[in-house]
Amino acid sequence: MTTETIPVRLDLDTHAALFSKAMNQLDHAATRELDRVDFDARLRELVRLRASQLNGCVYCVNMHSRDAVAVGESPQRLFALPVWRESSFFTARERAALAFTESVTRASETRVPAAEYDAVAAHFTPDEIGALLSLIVTINAWNALGVASRAWEPELDEATAVR
Helix, strand or coil: CCCCCCCCCCCHHHHCHHHHHHHHHHHHHHHHHHHHCCCCHHHHHHHHHHHHHHHCCHHHHHHHHHHHHHCCCCHHHHHHHHHHHHCCCCCHHHHHHHHHHHHHHCHHHHCCCHHHHHHHHCCCCHHHHHHHHHHHHHHHHHHHHHHHHCCCCCCCCCCCCCC
16 A cells, blocks of 8 residues: 655754653653553543544554553544544543543633533542643643644554555
8 A cells, every 4th residue: 555655844853852852751740640640541542542633643643542452442432532422432431531631622712611620520539630631731742743843654554554
């Protein structure tokens, strides 16, 4: 299969090396917060994937779809994620996290209203919300970098590609 190559605009690791290193440290800090509160690995990936879908970051959508499968997420739920509000596949806790993810990701439009925060607070402790918010902010930063720079190109898995 011949695929289209999307050219890299800017290699961040080369042209913003200190910032790239700092982003990796931020990512590790967010992950440590998630680990500290024993945040479900499948929900982590759903949050990362949903924010990446909203932001249009193909690299992150590809990576976090694969990561979600690797931690046991079902393909059926991944396929339904863009329409999660219309699906019965997600728990109330997951719905609260996904709604909060969307609201924070679209903060310039939503201003993250009190009702959205109250809904997530009904299902998560303050420490869990802090870890979730850290995750959302971090994936949104990665998405902005990926979309603007196209620094990373996803690779098509030739073994599973439809021909």
